[in-house]
Amino acid sequence: MRLDIISIFPEYFAPLDVSLIGKARERGTLDVRVHQLRDWTHDVHKTVDDTPYGGGPGMVMKPEVWGEAIDDVIGEGKPRMIVPTPSGRPFTQELAQELAGEPWLLFACGRYEGIDSRVMAEYGSRLQVDEVSIGDYVLAGGEVAVLVMVEAVGRLLPGVLGNVNSVTDDSFAPGSMQNLVEGPVYTKPPVWRGHEVPGVLLSGHHGKVARWRRDEALRRTVRNRPDLAAALDPATLDKHDRKLLEELAFRVGPEDVAN
Numbered sequence: 019m020r021l022d023i024i025s026i027f028p029e030y031f032a033p034l035d036v037s038l039i040g041k042a043r044e045r046g047t048l049d050v051r052v053h054q055l056r057d058w059t060h061d062v063h064k065t066v067d068d069t070p071y072g073g074g075p076g077m078v079m080k081p082e083v084w085g086e087a088i089d090d091v092i093g094e095g096k097p098r099m100i101v102p103t104p105s106g107r108p109f110t111q112e113l114a115q116e117l118a119g120e121p122w123l124l125f126a127c128g129r130y131e132g133i134d135s136r137v138m139a140e141y142g143s144r145l146q147v148d149e150v151s152i153g154d155y156v157l158a159g160g161e162v163a164v165l166v167m168v169e170a171v172g173r174l175l176p177g178v179l180g181n182v183n184s185v186t187d188d189s190f191a192p193g194s195m196q197n198l199v200e201g202p203v204y205t206k207p208p209v210w211r212g213h214e215v216p217g218v219l220l221s222g223h224h225g226k227v228a229r230w231r232r233d234e235a236l237r238r239t240v241r242n243r244p245d246l247a248a249a250l251d252p253a254t255l256d257k258h259d260r261k262l263l264e265e266l267a268f269r270v271g272p273e274d275v276a277n
């Protein structure tokens with residue numbers, strides 16, 4: 019997969035040199051190219067922004083510099099273009115899997131109040147363009163959102179994860195523990211600072227271990243993700259699950275939003 023990133027802060031992408039993504043780049047699985055947007059300015063100050071039409075706070079990124087940068091980077095090619103913005107569609111595991119199937123992605127990182135909307139209009143008529151948000155919190159620019167998306171997409175590429183099973187076991191992978199978050203995990207030693215590993219995990223009873231893990235996953239999902247708990251398909255719950263959920267429903271405090 020080829021991956022182009024245009025940003026006024028290319029230094030933000032140093033983490034892509036290490037770990038899984040760094041190894042994938044060394045092997046040639048991933049071809050990542052980071053570009054400095056200011057390379058496409060023409061004035062001595064390398065200006066990329068201007069005041070917003072209609073007034074209001076902040077600055078908006080100028081369309082001309084973005085147009086020249088994108089034209090040069092894509093040439094005659096047609097990458098799928100991703101623009102991180104708080105007003106975009108949610109970035110989900112489903113979208114990550116879709117993007118992992120693309121041969122070429124172009125990420126355009128905005129700063130300030132964002133990129134002049136005519137840039138998305140222009141390339142939206144030439145490429146598939148998605149405006150995407152990684153979540154409901156306020157960032158200062160698209161760079162960190164791109165790091166998140168590149169890691170989520172990159173680890174899905176064939177051969178990037180050492181263990182193929184770890185892809186499908188993930189909480190949000192379709193067909194794993196559907197709509198449940200994972201429970202707690204433990205390794206040696208069996209007692210650390212007086213905290214014991216739950217005995218069932220040392221018992222060697224695979225059925226009991228599986229049941230315990232599902233119980234813990236259900237407990238955590240109800241406590242931390244009432245939105246996911248509310249969306250559980252009753253057909254996927256056995257009588258033991260139902261009994262546990264009934265018990266937990268008795269304990270939902272006022273800070274829980276659902277139920």
Ligand code: JBZ
Pocket residue numbers: 102103104127128129130131132133150151152153154155156157158159160161163
């Ligand atoms: C994002 C202007 O650039 C920004 C600013 C905030 C922001 C993004 C880009 S992407 N927030 C998010 O995914 O939540």
